[in-house]
Amino acid sequence: MLGSQMLKSQFPILSRYINDKPLVYLDNAATSQKPQGVITAISNYYTGHNANVHRGVHRLSDESTAVFEESRNTIAKFFGADSQELIITRNATEAINGVAYGWADHILKEGDVIVTSLMEHHANFVVWQEVCKRTGAKLELVGVDENGRLRLDELRQKLEIFPIKLVALVHVSNATGTVNSVKKILQLIKQHQKDTPIRLLIDGAQSAPHMPINFHQLGADFYAFSGHKMLGPMGVGGLLVRKELLESGEMSPWLFGGGMIFSVLPAQTEFNPDLAERFVAGTPDVASVVGLAAACEYLYQLDMRKIEQHDRELVLYALEKLQQIPEIKIIGPVKSLQTGQQLDRLGSVAFLHQAVHAHDVAQILDSEGIAVRSGHHCTMPLHNYFGWQATTRVSFQVYTSKNDIDSLVRGLEKIKQVFKS
Amino acid sequence: MTDDLYRETIITEARHPQNYGPLEGADITQSQVNPSCGDSIEVYVKLDKEGQKIADLGWEGKGCVVSMASMSFLSAKVKGMSFVKINQLTTDDLKQMLGVEEITLSREKCMMMGLMAIQKALRDK
Numbered sequence: 001m002l003g004s005q006m007l008k009s010q011f012p013i014l015s016r017y018i019n020d021k022p023l024v025y026l027d028n029a030a031t032s033q034k035p036q037g038v039i040t041a042i043s044n045y046y047t048g049h050n051a052n053v054h055r056g057v058h059r060l061s062d063e064s065t066a067v068f069e070e071s072r073n074t075i076a077k078f079f080g081a082d083s084q085e086l087i088i089t090r091n092a093t094e095a096i097n098g099v100a101y102g103w104a105d106h107i108l109k110e111g112d113v114i115v116t117s118l119m120e121h122h123a124n125f126v127v128w129q130e131v132c133k134r135t136g137a138k139l140e141l142v143g144v145d146e147n148g149r150l151r152l153d154e155l156r157q158k159l160e161i162f163p164i165k166l167v168a169l170v171h172v173s174n175a176t177g178t179v180n181s182v183k184k185i186l187q188l189i190k191q192h193q194k195d196t197p198i199r200l201l202i203d204g205a206q207s208a209p210h211m212p213i214n215f216h217q218l219g220a221d222f223y224a225f226s227g228h229k230m231l232g233p234m235g236v237g238g239l240l241v242r243k244e245l246l247e248s249g250e251m252s253p254w255l256f257g258g259g260m261i262f263s264v265l266p267a268q269t270e271f272n273p274d275l276a277e278r279f280v281a282g283t284p285d286v287a288s289v290v291g292l293a294a295a296c297e298y299l300y301q302l303d304m305r306k307i308e309q310h311d312r313e314l315v316l317y318a319l320e321k322l323q324q325i326p327e328i329k330i331i332g333p334v335k336s337l338q339t340g341q342q343l344d345r346l347g348s349v350a351f352l353h354q355a356v357h358a359h360d361v362a363q364i365l366d367s368e369g370i371a372v373r374s375g376h377h378c379t380m381p382l383h384n385y386f387g388w389q390a391t392t393r394v395s396f397q398v399y400t401s402k403n404d405i406d407s408l409v410r411g412l413e414k415i416k417q418v419f420k421s
Numbered sequence: 422m423t424d425d426l427y428r429e430t431i432i433t434e435a436r437h438p439q440n441y442g443p444l445e446g447a448d449i450t451q452s453q454v455n456p457s458c459g460d461s462i463e464v465y466v467k468l469d470k471e472g473q474k475i476a477d478l479g480w481e482g483k484g485c486v487v488s489m490a491s492m493s494f495l496s497a498k499v500k501g502m503s504f505v506k507i508n509q510l511t512t513d514d515l516k517q518m519l520g521v522e523e524i525t526l527s528r529e530k531c532m533m534m535g536l537m538a539i540q541k542a543l544r545d546k
Binding site for chain 2: 364
Protein backbone atom coordinates (compact mmCIF):
# COMPACT_ATOMS: atom_id res chain seq x y z
CA MET A 1 0.00 0.00 0.00
CA LEU A 2 1.07 3.60 -0.61
CA GLY A 3 1.66 5.73 2.49
CA SER A 4 -1.80 7.24 2.36
CA GLN A 5 -1.47 9.30 5.52
CA MET A 6 1.61 11.06 4.21
CA LEU A 7 -0.02 11.52 0.79
CA LYS A 8 -3.19 12.94 2.34
CA SER A 9 -1.17 15.79 3.83
CA GLN A 10 -0.17 16.84 0.30
CA PHE A 11 -3.81 17.43 -0.67
CA PRO A 12 -4.97 20.55 1.22
CA ILE A 13 -8.71 19.89 0.81
CA LEU A 14 -8.44 16.53 2.57
CA SER A 15 -7.86 18.30 5.90
CA ARG A 16 -11.40 19.73 5.77
CA TYR A 17 -14.13 18.78 8.21
CA ILE A 18 -17.64 18.07 6.94
CA ASN A 19 -20.43 18.10 9.51
CA ASP A 20 -17.74 18.25 12.21
CA LYS A 21 -16.22 14.99 10.96
CA PRO A 22 -12.95 14.66 9.07
CA LEU A 23 -13.66 14.42 5.34
CA VAL A 24 -13.48 10.91 3.90
CA TYR A 25 -13.44 11.49 0.16
CA LEU A 26 -14.62 8.43 -1.77
CA ASP A 27 -15.96 10.10 -4.92
CA ASN A 28 -12.76 9.94 -6.95
CA ALA A 29 -14.31 8.40 -10.06
CA ALA A 30 -16.29 11.63 -10.40
CA THR A 31 -13.26 13.79 -9.79
CA SER A 32 -10.04 13.48 -7.83
CA GLN A 33 -8.61 16.04 -5.41
CA LYS A 34 -5.49 18.00 -6.35
CA PRO A 35 -2.10 17.92 -4.62
CA GLN A 36 -0.50 21.21 -3.55
CA GLY A 37 2.08 20.77 -6.33
CA VAL A 38 -0.62 20.97 -9.01
CA ILE A 39 -2.29 23.99 -7.39
CA THR A 40 1.08 25.73 -7.08
CA ALA A 41 2.03 24.99 -10.70
CA ILE A 42 -1.17 26.68 -11.93
CA SER A 43 -0.70 29.60 -9.59
CA ASN A 44 2.98 29.98 -10.61
CA TYR A 45 2.05 30.08 -14.26
CA TYR A 46 -0.34 32.98 -13.75
CA THR A 47 1.92 34.69 -11.25
CA GLY A 48 5.07 34.54 -13.33
CA HIS A 49 4.63 33.52 -16.96
CA ASN A 50 1.17 34.31 -18.31
CA ALA A 51 1.08 35.43 -21.95
CA ASN A 52 -0.47 34.00 -25.07
CA VAL A 53 1.45 31.12 -26.63
CA HIS A 54 3.03 30.95 -30.09
CA ARG A 55 4.09 33.73 -32.41
CA GLY A 56 4.80 36.23 -29.63
CA VAL A 57 8.22 37.78 -29.75
CA HIS A 58 8.33 39.16 -26.24
CA ARG A 59 9.87 37.30 -23.32
CA LEU A 60 6.68 36.27 -21.54
CA SER A 61 5.16 34.82 -24.69
CA ASP A 62 8.33 32.90 -25.23
CA GLU A 63 8.28 31.55 -21.68
CA SER A 64 4.61 30.65 -21.92
CA THR A 65 5.18 28.79 -25.20
CA ALA A 66 8.13 26.92 -23.70
CA VAL A 67 6.22 25.88 -20.60
CA PHE A 68 3.21 24.85 -22.73
CA GLU A 69 5.32 22.66 -25.03
CA GLU A 70 7.23 21.21 -22.10
CA SER A 71 3.95 20.35 -20.37
CA ARG A 72 2.56 18.70 -23.50
CA ASN A 73 5.73 16.61 -23.70
CA THR A 74 5.42 15.55 -20.06
CA ILE A 75 1.77 14.50 -20.52
CA ALA A 76 2.47 12.59 -23.75
CA LYS A 77 5.46 10.84 -22.19
CA PHE A 78 3.37 9.85 -19.18
CA PHE A 79 1.11 7.94 -21.60
CA GLY A 80 3.97 6.49 -23.63
CA ALA A 81 2.94 8.54 -26.66
CA ASP A 82 4.75 10.99 -28.94
CA SER A 83 3.99 14.59 -28.21
CA GLN A 84 2.53 14.95 -31.71
CA GLU A 85 0.00 12.22 -30.94
CA LEU A 86 -1.54 14.22 -28.09
CA ILE A 87 -4.49 16.51 -28.80
CA ILE A 88 -5.39 18.59 -25.77
CA THR A 89 -9.14 18.68 -25.09
CA ARG A 90 -11.31 19.79 -22.19
CA ASN A 91 -11.90 16.22 -20.99
CA ALA A 92 -12.53 12.65 -22.18
CA THR A 93 -16.02 13.57 -23.36
CA GLU A 94 -14.66 16.25 -25.67
CA ALA A 95 -11.93 13.86 -26.83
CA ILE A 96 -14.54 11.28 -27.89
CA ASN A 97 -16.56 14.01 -29.58
CA GLY A 98 -13.35 14.92 -31.39
CA VAL A 99 -13.18 11.43 -32.89
CA ALA A 100 -16.80 11.83 -33.95
CA TYR A 101 -16.29 15.18 -35.70
CA GLY A 102 -12.68 14.79 -36.84
CA TRP A 103 -12.83 11.16 -37.92
CA ALA A 104 -16.28 9.56 -38.06
CA ASP A 105 -18.12 12.35 -39.88
CA HIS A 106 -15.92 12.16 -42.97
CA ILE A 107 -14.97 8.46 -42.84
CA LEU A 108 -18.29 6.75 -42.16
CA LYS A 109 -20.86 6.16 -44.87
CA GLU A 110 -24.42 4.93 -44.77
CA GLY A 111 -24.54 1.29 -43.76
CA ASP A 112 -21.20 1.31 -41.90
CA VAL A 113 -21.36 0.00 -38.37
CA ILE A 114 -20.07 1.39 -35.08
CA VAL A 115 -19.82 -1.02 -32.17
CA THR A 116 -20.06 0.08 -28.58
CA SER A 117 -21.41 -1.63 -25.46
CA LEU A 118 -24.07 -1.61 -22.77
CA MET A 119 -21.50 -0.77 -20.10
CA GLU A 120 -20.48 2.59 -21.58
CA HIS A 121 -20.59 5.98 -19.93
CA HIS A 122 -22.98 8.27 -21.82
CA ALA A 123 -19.87 10.04 -23.19
CA ASN A 124 -19.05 6.98 -25.28
CA PHE A 125 -22.65 6.25 -26.17
CA VAL A 126 -24.66 9.36 -27.00
CA VAL A 127 -21.82 10.62 -29.20
CA TRP A 128 -22.22 7.55 -31.45
CA GLN A 129 -26.00 7.77 -31.56
CA GLU A 130 -25.51 11.30 -32.88
CA VAL A 131 -22.86 10.22 -35.40
CA CYS A 132 -25.31 7.62 -36.72
CA LYS A 133 -27.94 10.32 -37.22
CA ARG A 134 -25.46 12.44 -39.19
CA THR A 135 -23.79 9.74 -41.30
CA GLY A 136 -26.42 7.02 -41.67
CA ALA A 137 -24.11 4.54 -39.93
CA LYS A 138 -25.66 1.98 -37.57
CA LEU A 139 -24.92 1.40 -33.92
CA GLU A 140 -24.50 -2.14 -32.57
CA LEU A 141 -24.29 -2.84 -28.84
CA VAL A 142 -22.25 -5.56 -27.20
CA GLY A 143 -23.94 -6.84 -24.05
CA VAL A 144 -22.60 -7.73 -20.62
CA ASP A 145 -22.82 -10.94 -18.60
CA GLU A 146 -24.46 -11.26 -15.17
CA ASN A 147 -21.29 -9.96 -13.46
CA GLY A 148 -21.07 -6.88 -15.65
CA ARG A 149 -18.29 -8.22 -17.86
CA LEU A 150 -18.17 -7.44 -21.57
CA ARG A 151 -19.55 -10.29 -23.73
CA LEU A 152 -16.53 -10.91 -25.94
CA ASP A 153 -18.47 -13.69 -27.69
CA GLU A 154 -21.02 -11.08 -28.78
CA LEU A 155 -18.25 -8.80 -30.02
CA ARG A 156 -16.89 -11.69 -32.06
CA GLN A 157 -20.32 -12.38 -33.58
CA LYS A 158 -20.78 -8.76 -34.54
CA LEU A 159 -17.30 -8.64 -36.08
CA GLU A 160 -18.25 -11.68 -38.16
CA ILE A 161 -21.55 -10.28 -39.39
CA PHE A 162 -21.34 -6.50 -39.73
CA PRO A 163 -19.24 -4.09 -41.85
CA ILE A 164 -17.67 -2.49 -38.79
CA LYS A 165 -15.51 0.62 -39.05
CA LEU A 166 -15.18 1.58 -35.40
CA VAL A 167 -15.18 -0.24 -32.08
CA ALA A 168 -15.55 2.21 -29.17
CA LEU A 169 -15.26 0.66 -25.72
CA VAL A 170 -14.58 1.69 -22.17
CA HIS A 171 -11.32 0.52 -20.58
CA VAL A 172 -12.47 0.54 -16.94
CA SER A 173 -16.19 0.87 -16.21
CA ASN A 174 -17.08 3.80 -13.96
CA ALA A 175 -20.12 1.90 -12.69
CA THR A 176 -18.93 -1.67 -12.09
CA GLY A 177 -15.16 -1.16 -12.11
CA THR A 178 -14.85 -3.92 -14.74
CA VAL A 179 -11.54 -3.82 -16.60
CA ASN A 180 -11.86 -4.71 -20.27
CA SER A 181 -8.96 -6.52 -21.88
CA VAL A 182 -7.82 -4.28 -24.73
CA LYS A 183 -5.49 -7.09 -25.78
CA LYS A 184 -8.36 -9.54 -26.29
CA ILE A 185 -10.51 -6.94 -28.01
CA LEU A 186 -7.65 -6.13 -30.41
CA GLN A 187 -7.05 -9.80 -31.13
CA LEU A 188 -10.68 -10.22 -32.14
CA ILE A 189 -10.55 -7.11 -34.30
CA LYS A 190 -7.38 -8.25 -36.05
CA GLN A 191 -8.85 -11.70 -36.71
CA HIS A 192 -11.83 -10.20 -38.47
CA GLN A 193 -10.30 -7.19 -40.18
CA LYS A 194 -10.45 -7.49 -43.96
CA ASP A 195 -9.59 -4.80 -46.52
CA THR A 196 -10.91 -1.81 -44.61
CA PRO A 197 -9.38 -1.13 -41.23
CA ILE A 198 -11.48 -1.34 -38.07
CA ARG A 199 -10.45 1.47 -35.74
CA LEU A 200 -10.47 1.04 -31.96
CA LEU A 201 -11.28 3.84 -29.53
CA ILE A 202 -10.68 3.28 -25.83
CA ASP A 203 -12.42 5.48 -23.29
CA GLY A 204 -9.67 5.74 -20.69
CA ALA A 205 -11.34 8.17 -18.27
CA GLN A 206 -11.24 5.57 -15.49
CA SER A 207 -8.12 3.66 -16.52
CA ALA A 208 -5.68 6.58 -16.75
CA PRO A 209 -5.93 7.33 -13.00
CA HIS A 210 -5.48 3.72 -11.87
CA MET A 211 -3.09 1.80 -14.11
CA PRO A 212 0.03 2.38 -16.21
CA ILE A 213 -0.94 3.27 -19.79
CA ASN A 214 1.49 2.96 -22.65
CA PHE A 215 -0.38 4.16 -25.72
CA HIS A 216 1.92 2.41 -28.18
CA GLN A 217 1.77 -0.90 -26.36
CA LEU A 218 -1.98 -0.60 -25.84
CA GLY A 219 -2.46 -0.70 -29.61
CA ALA A 220 -5.66 1.36 -29.78
CA ASP A 221 -6.09 3.98 -32.50
CA PHE A 222 -7.68 6.49 -30.12
CA TYR A 223 -7.42 6.85 -26.35
CA ALA A 224 -9.43 9.47 -24.46
CA PHE A 225 -8.74 10.68 -20.91
CA SER A 226 -9.73 13.39 -18.42
CA GLY A 227 -7.11 15.30 -16.45
CA HIS A 228 -9.30 16.04 -13.46
CA LYS A 229 -9.78 12.37 -12.59
CA MET A 230 -5.99 11.90 -12.36
CA LEU A 231 -5.13 14.69 -9.89
CA GLY A 232 -5.04 17.40 -12.57
CA PRO A 233 -7.29 20.44 -12.84
CA MET A 234 -10.80 20.41 -14.31
CA GLY A 235 -11.18 21.56 -17.90
CA VAL A 236 -8.25 19.71 -19.42
CA GLY A 237 -7.87 16.22 -20.85
CA GLY A 238 -6.67 14.66 -24.01
CA LEU A 239 -7.10 12.50 -27.04
CA LEU A 240 -4.22 10.29 -28.11
CA VAL A 241 -4.32 9.42 -31.79
CA ARG A 242 -2.00 6.99 -33.56
CA LYS A 243 0.41 9.08 -35.63
CA GLU A 244 -0.33 7.27 -38.86
CA LEU A 245 -3.94 8.46 -38.74
CA LEU A 246 -2.83 12.03 -38.17
CA GLU A 247 -0.25 11.98 -40.94
CA SER A 248 -2.61 10.48 -43.50
CA GLY A 249 -5.32 13.00 -42.68
CA GLU A 250 -7.73 10.23 -41.67
CA MET A 251 -8.00 12.13 -38.40
CA SER A 252 -8.56 15.75 -39.30
CA PRO A 253 -9.11 18.94 -37.28
CA TRP A 254 -12.63 19.53 -36.02
CA LEU A 255 -12.10 22.98 -34.55
CA PHE A 256 -10.99 25.77 -36.81
CA GLY A 257 -9.53 29.24 -36.35
CA GLY A 258 -6.28 30.78 -35.25
CA GLY A 259 -3.24 28.70 -34.43
CA MET A 260 -4.16 25.60 -36.40
CA ILE A 261 -3.51 27.10 -39.83
CA PHE A 262 -0.53 27.29 -42.20
CA SER A 263 -1.88 29.84 -44.65
CA VAL A 264 -5.25 31.49 -45.02
CA LEU A 265 -6.33 32.83 -48.41
CA PRO A 266 -9.71 34.27 -49.34
CA ALA A 267 -10.64 31.11 -51.22
CA GLN A 268 -9.04 28.40 -49.11
CA THR A 269 -7.04 27.56 -46.02
CA GLU A 270 -4.17 25.18 -45.56
CA PHE A 271 -3.91 23.57 -42.13
CA ASN A 272 -0.75 23.61 -40.07
CA PRO A 273 1.54 20.72 -41.11
CA ASP A 274 2.86 20.58 -37.54
CA LEU A 275 0.61 17.94 -35.99
CA ALA A 276 1.03 19.40 -32.52
CA GLU A 277 -0.44 22.70 -33.72
CA ARG A 278 -2.98 21.50 -36.25
CA PHE A 279 -5.47 20.62 -33.55
CA VAL A 280 -5.04 23.71 -31.37
CA ALA A 281 -7.63 26.21 -32.58
CA GLY A 282 -7.69 29.37 -30.52
CA THR A 283 -5.88 30.09 -27.28
CA PRO A 284 -5.40 26.90 -25.27
CA ASP A 285 -5.87 26.65 -21.49
CA VAL A 286 -2.14 26.83 -20.83
CA ALA A 287 -2.39 26.95 -17.04
CA SER A 288 -4.50 23.78 -16.94
CA VAL A 289 -2.08 22.00 -19.26
CA VAL A 290 0.73 23.03 -16.90
CA GLY A 291 -1.34 21.73 -13.97
CA LEU A 292 -2.00 18.43 -15.71
CA ALA A 293 1.71 18.02 -16.44
CA ALA A 294 2.41 18.56 -12.73
CA ALA A 295 -0.17 15.85 -11.94
CA CYS A 296 1.47 13.44 -14.41
CA GLU A 297 4.83 14.16 -12.82
CA TYR A 298 3.37 13.49 -9.37
CA LEU A 299 1.84 10.17 -10.48
CA TYR A 300 5.05 9.22 -12.28
CA GLN A 301 7.04 9.79 -9.07
CA LEU A 302 4.62 7.60 -7.13
CA ASP A 303 4.88 4.99 -9.92
CA MET A 304 1.69 3.89 -11.70
CA ARG A 305 2.48 0.22 -11.06
CA LYS A 306 2.43 0.88 -7.33
CA ILE A 307 -0.71 2.95 -7.71
CA GLU A 308 -2.45 0.08 -9.49
CA GLN A 309 -1.36 -2.34 -6.75
CA HIS A 310 -2.64 0.10 -4.10
CA ASP A 311 -5.95 0.38 -5.90
CA ARG A 312 -6.33 -3.38 -6.24
CA GLU A 313 -5.80 -3.82 -2.49
CA LEU A 314 -8.44 -1.20 -1.77
CA VAL A 315 -10.92 -2.85 -4.12
CA LEU A 316 -10.40 -6.25 -2.48
CA TYR A 317 -10.62 -4.77 1.01
CA ALA A 318 -13.82 -2.87 0.18
CA LEU A 319 -15.36 -5.97 -1.40
CA GLU A 320 -14.49 -8.06 1.65
CA LYS A 321 -15.92 -5.54 4.13
CA LEU A 322 -19.04 -4.66 2.18
CA GLN A 323 -19.91 -8.28 1.47
CA GLN A 324 -20.19 -8.84 5.22
CA ILE A 325 -23.14 -6.45 5.36
CA PRO A 326 -26.29 -8.46 4.58
CA GLU A 327 -28.30 -5.53 3.17
CA ILE A 328 -25.67 -4.80 0.55
CA LYS A 329 -25.36 -6.33 -2.87
CA ILE A 330 -22.21 -5.52 -4.83
CA ILE A 331 -22.57 -4.83 -8.54
CA GLY A 332 -19.86 -5.86 -10.99
CA PRO A 333 -17.21 -8.59 -10.74
CA VAL A 334 -16.35 -9.85 -7.23
CA LYS A 335 -14.42 -12.98 -8.17
CA SER A 336 -11.73 -13.35 -10.79
CA LEU A 337 -12.62 -15.26 -13.94
CA GLN A 338 -10.20 -18.06 -13.14
CA THR A 339 -8.66 -18.96 -9.81
CA GLY A 340 -5.21 -17.48 -9.42
CA GLN A 341 -6.04 -14.73 -11.88
CA GLN A 342 -6.22 -11.08 -10.83
CA LEU A 343 -9.71 -9.70 -10.32
CA ASP A 344 -10.59 -7.64 -13.40
CA ARG A 345 -11.86 -4.70 -11.40
CA LEU A 346 -10.29 -1.33 -10.62
CA GLY A 347 -11.04 2.05 -9.12
CA SER A 348 -14.42 1.65 -7.52
CA VAL A 349 -16.96 -0.54 -5.77
CA ALA A 350 -20.64 0.22 -6.32
CA PHE A 351 -23.51 -1.45 -4.54
CA LEU A 352 -27.25 -1.67 -4.03
CA HIS A 353 -28.74 -1.34 -0.57
CA GLN A 354 -31.65 -3.72 -0.29
CA ALA A 355 -33.80 -1.43 1.87
CA VAL A 356 -32.58 2.12 1.32
CA HIS A 357 -32.38 4.22 -1.84
CA ALA A 358 -28.87 5.20 -2.98
CA HIS A 359 -29.52 8.94 -2.46
CA ASP A 360 -30.53 8.29 1.11
CA VAL A 361 -27.43 6.15 1.65
CA ALA A 362 -25.25 8.95 0.24
CA GLN A 363 -27.00 11.62 2.31
CA ILE A 364 -26.57 9.77 5.59
CA LEU A 365 -22.92 9.02 4.77
CA ASP A 366 -22.46 12.74 4.12
CA SER A 367 -23.65 13.46 7.64
CA GLU A 368 -20.65 11.37 8.76
CA GLY A 369 -18.30 13.37 6.51
CA ILE A 370 -18.11 10.61 3.90
CA ALA A 371 -18.43 11.66 0.24
CA VAL A 372 -19.79 8.98 -2.11
CA ARG A 373 -21.81 9.12 -5.32
CA SER A 374 -25.32 7.86 -5.86
CA GLY A 375 -27.40 7.55 -9.00
CA HIS A 376 -26.84 5.95 -12.39
CA HIS A 377 -23.31 7.36 -12.80
CA CYS A 378 -24.04 8.32 -16.42
CA THR A 379 -24.54 4.69 -17.33
CA MET A 380 -28.30 4.54 -17.85
CA PRO A 381 -28.20 1.72 -20.43
CA LEU A 382 -26.40 -0.53 -17.93
CA HIS A 383 -28.63 0.44 -15.01
CA ASN A 384 -31.77 -0.11 -17.08
CA TYR A 385 -30.52 -3.46 -18.34
CA PHE A 386 -30.04 -4.78 -14.81
CA GLY A 387 -33.08 -2.95 -13.43
CA TRP A 388 -31.01 -0.94 -10.93
CA GLN A 389 -32.86 2.22 -9.96
CA ALA A 390 -29.75 3.83 -8.52
CA THR A 391 -26.52 2.55 -6.99
CA THR A 392 -24.06 3.93 -4.44
CA ARG A 393 -20.45 4.06 -5.54
CA VAL A 394 -17.25 4.43 -3.54
CA SER A 395 -14.13 5.12 -5.58
CA PHE A 396 -10.48 5.43 -4.77
CA GLN A 397 -7.32 7.43 -5.34
CA VAL A 398 -3.71 7.34 -4.22
CA TYR A 399 -4.62 8.99 -0.88
CA THR A 400 -7.42 6.52 -0.07
CA SER A 401 -6.63 4.21 2.84
CA LYS A 402 -8.19 1.10 4.36
CA ASN A 403 -9.16 3.36 7.27
CA ASP A 404 -11.38 5.30 4.87
CA ILE A 405 -13.18 2.09 3.99
CA ASP A 406 -13.54 1.27 7.70
CA SER A 407 -15.14 4.72 8.14
CA LEU A 408 -17.50 3.89 5.30
CA VAL A 409 -18.53 0.65 6.98
CA ARG A 410 -19.21 2.54 10.23
CA GLY A 411 -21.21 5.08 8.22
CA LEU A 412 -23.31 2.29 6.77
CA GLU A 413 -24.07 1.17 10.34
CA LYS A 414 -25.71 4.52 10.89
CA ILE A 415 -28.10 3.83 8.05
CA LYS A 416 -29.33 0.84 9.98
CA GLN A 417 -30.01 3.02 12.99
CA VAL A 418 -31.83 5.67 10.99
CA PHE A 419 -33.93 3.21 9.02
CA LYS A 420 -34.07 0.56 11.75
CA SER A 421 -33.81 -2.13 9.11
CA MET B 422 -29.62 18.70 7.93
CA THR B 423 -29.54 14.93 7.60
CA ASP B 424 -31.13 14.38 10.99
CA ASP B 425 -33.86 16.74 9.91
CA LEU B 426 -34.40 14.91 6.64
CA TYR B 427 -34.43 11.43 8.08
CA ARG B 428 -36.89 11.93 10.90
CA GLU B 429 -39.17 9.01 11.69
CA THR B 430 -42.23 10.75 10.18
CA ILE B 431 -40.58 11.14 6.79
CA ILE B 432 -39.24 7.59 6.66
CA THR B 433 -42.60 6.21 7.76
CA GLU B 434 -44.42 8.29 5.17
CA ALA B 435 -42.15 6.98 2.41
CA ARG B 436 -42.59 3.41 3.60
CA HIS B 437 -46.35 3.66 3.88
CA PRO B 438 -47.26 6.16 1.20
CA GLN B 439 -50.75 7.62 0.88
CA ASN B 440 -52.76 7.30 -2.33
CA TYR B 441 -50.24 4.88 -3.79
CA GLY B 442 -51.21 2.98 -6.90
CA PRO B 443 -52.94 3.72 -10.19
CA LEU B 444 -56.32 5.42 -10.12
CA GLU B 445 -59.12 3.89 -12.13
CA GLY B 446 -60.90 6.29 -14.42
CA ALA B 447 -58.17 8.91 -14.20
CA ASP B 448 -58.58 11.86 -16.56
CA ILE B 449 -54.85 12.54 -16.81
CA THR B 450 -51.76 10.38 -16.44
CA GLN B 451 -48.42 12.12 -16.30
CA SER B 452 -44.88 10.99 -15.51
CA GLN B 453 -41.87 12.89 -14.28
CA VAL B 454 -38.27 11.72 -14.27
CA ASN B 455 -35.30 13.18 -12.45
CA PRO B 456 -32.71 12.89 -15.22
CA SER B 457 -29.77 13.22 -12.88
CA CYS B 458 -30.63 10.00 -11.06
CA GLY B 459 -33.30 8.24 -13.12
CA ASP B 460 -35.91 8.29 -10.34
CA SER B 461 -39.47 8.56 -11.59
CA ILE B 462 -43.02 9.32 -10.54
CA GLU B 463 -46.29 8.65 -12.35
CA VAL B 464 -49.44 10.53 -11.27
CA TYR B 465 -53.07 9.72 -12.06
CA VAL B 466 -55.45 12.66 -11.72
CA LYS B 467 -59.23 12.73 -11.67
CA LEU B 468 -60.78 16.18 -12.14
CA ASP B 469 -63.92 17.52 -10.48
CA LYS B 470 -67.09 18.18 -12.50
CA GLU B 471 -66.17 21.79 -13.24
CA GLY B 472 -62.69 20.77 -14.24
CA GLN B 473 -61.11 23.31 -11.89
CA LYS B 474 -59.97 21.12 -9.02
CA ILE B 475 -58.33 17.77 -8.41
CA ALA B 476 -61.04 15.38 -7.26
CA ASP B 477 -58.80 12.40 -6.69
CA LEU B 478 -55.21 11.43 -7.23
CA GLY B 479 -53.13 8.27 -7.27
CA TRP B 480 -49.43 7.82 -7.92
CA GLU B 481 -46.62 5.32 -8.30
CA GLY B 482 -42.91 5.90 -8.20
CA LYS B 483 -39.40 4.69 -7.74
CA GLY B 484 -37.13 6.89 -5.72
CA CYS B 485 -35.48 7.94 -2.51
CA VAL B 486 -37.16 8.66 0.82
CA VAL B 487 -37.31 12.38 0.08
CA SER B 488 -39.10 12.08 -3.26
CA MET B 489 -41.50 9.39 -2.05
CA ALA B 490 -42.44 11.07 1.24
CA SER B 491 -42.84 14.42 -0.47
CA MET B 492 -45.14 12.96 -3.12
CA SER B 493 -47.11 11.10 -0.50
CA PHE B 494 -47.80 14.20 1.64
CA LEU B 495 -48.54 16.15 -1.49
CA SER B 496 -51.03 13.60 -2.79
CA ALA B 497 -53.15 14.11 0.32
CA LYS B 498 -52.81 17.88 0.26
CA VAL B 499 -53.84 18.51 -3.34
CA LYS B 500 -57.09 16.55 -3.25
CA GLY B 501 -59.87 19.11 -3.57
CA MET B 502 -57.38 21.87 -4.25
CA SER B 503 -57.89 24.26 -7.16
CA PHE B 504 -55.46 24.28 -10.06
CA VAL B 505 -54.62 27.89 -9.31
CA LYS B 506 -53.54 27.03 -5.78
CA ILE B 507 -51.59 23.96 -6.92
CA ASN B 508 -49.68 26.03 -9.44
CA GLN B 509 -48.77 28.45 -6.68
CA LEU B 510 -47.14 25.77 -4.50
CA THR B 511 -43.42 26.41 -4.03
CA THR B 512 -40.29 24.84 -2.63
CA ASP B 513 -41.04 26.49 0.71
CA ASP B 514 -44.50 24.92 0.86
CA LEU B 515 -43.01 21.48 0.30
CA LYS B 516 -40.28 22.03 2.89
CA GLN B 517 -42.96 23.02 5.36
CA MET B 518 -44.98 19.93 4.46
CA LEU B 519 -41.97 17.70 5.08
CA GLY B 520 -41.03 19.67 8.18
CA VAL B 521 -37.49 20.43 7.04
CA GLU B 522 -35.87 23.81 7.39
CA GLU B 523 -33.17 23.48 4.79
CA ILE B 524 -32.40 21.15 1.94
CA THR B 525 -29.46 20.95 -0.46
CA LEU B 526 -29.99 21.80 -4.13
CA SER B 527 -29.63 18.20 -5.28
CA ARG B 528 -32.17 16.92 -2.77
CA GLU B 529 -34.52 19.78 -3.60
CA LYS B 530 -34.92 18.11 -6.99
CA CYS B 531 -36.01 14.91 -5.24
CA MET B 532 -38.47 16.84 -3.09
CA MET B 533 -39.96 18.72 -6.05
CA MET B 534 -40.37 15.79 -8.47
CA GLY B 535 -43.95 14.96 -7.39
CA LEU B 536 -45.14 18.55 -7.55
CA MET B 537 -43.60 18.94 -10.99
CA ALA B 538 -45.47 15.85 -12.18
CA ILE B 539 -48.80 17.22 -10.91
CA GLN B 540 -48.24 20.71 -12.29
CA LYS B 541 -47.22 19.24 -15.64
CA ALA B 542 -50.34 17.06 -15.66
CA LEU B 543 -52.54 20.11 -15.14
CA ARG B 544 -50.73 22.09 -17.83
CA ASP B 545 -51.08 19.32 -20.39
CA LYS B 546 -54.68 18.41 -19.57
